[in-house]
Amino acid sequence: GKVLYNQQFVERSKLIDIEDRGYQFGDGIYEVIGVYDGAFFLLDEHLQRLKRSAKEIQLSLPYELTELKEKLVELVSLNELTDGVVYLQITRGEAERWHHFPRESVTPILIAYTKIEETLDEASKNGASAVLTEDIRWLRCDIKTLNLLPNVIAKQKAVENNAVEAILHRGDVITEASASNVFMVKDGKVFTHPANNYILNGITRQKVLELCDKLQITVQEEAFTIHDLLAADELFITATKLDIVPIIQVDNQPIGSEIPGETTKKIIQAFHSSLQ
């Protein structure tokens, strides 16, 4: 398929220079945006977060969001994507390798491409397992940057244990997971870590909070511990295209009755309706 490279649609081959700052330093930001039945889901929300990430790392966006939005819609139709994601990243650009920002004005490099991805129907219906691992990331996890090595290592641990996710904890406190947000249900209330510098404020997370409000489910954006998590009635994770997956086992220990819980199922149902 075609790749959006700054303002143009080009073939995917040899686009990246060895001195691209994203390649050398992870000096850039990204978004993964869901596409369902040929249409974007929550595109504006993703673009607003992209804008925020850019600001936080002092990167100026190479073009206006309205123009970018049009290009992304065009990319999806050019590539005839029906179900999958658009991956979009912007790096600080190509410059001689020095750690500091390039002194002369270097144009940031934006790349977007489409990727076919199925939703995890089986896991979403029957639940899945997760492992726990220490959150060794930096203190600005609210920025969606390209620096994902700690997330990569955490996810690898999950895969090696036949789990879908690695749930991260800083000391005793559960933050989020390697590539998703974590929610716990206890006595009918939903708990999730507050959206501060320790987590990425997921677009799916925000949607779930909105749905809980509509469903009149009480939500407390409050940190909880490993102990609380293992004693939860229900547990689920959220992310783009993964949507909502119930977690029924953590480190081989059962969560609740080891089946997707009623509150989780209600939220999943409301989420599916919102996709229509």
Ligand code: PDD
């Ligand atoms: N990851 N937390 C982390 C660390 C993430 O990487 C992600 C998403 C989320 C969920 O955010 P959202 O609901 O906006 O997708 C939370 C994407 C999908 C990825 O890196 O592939």
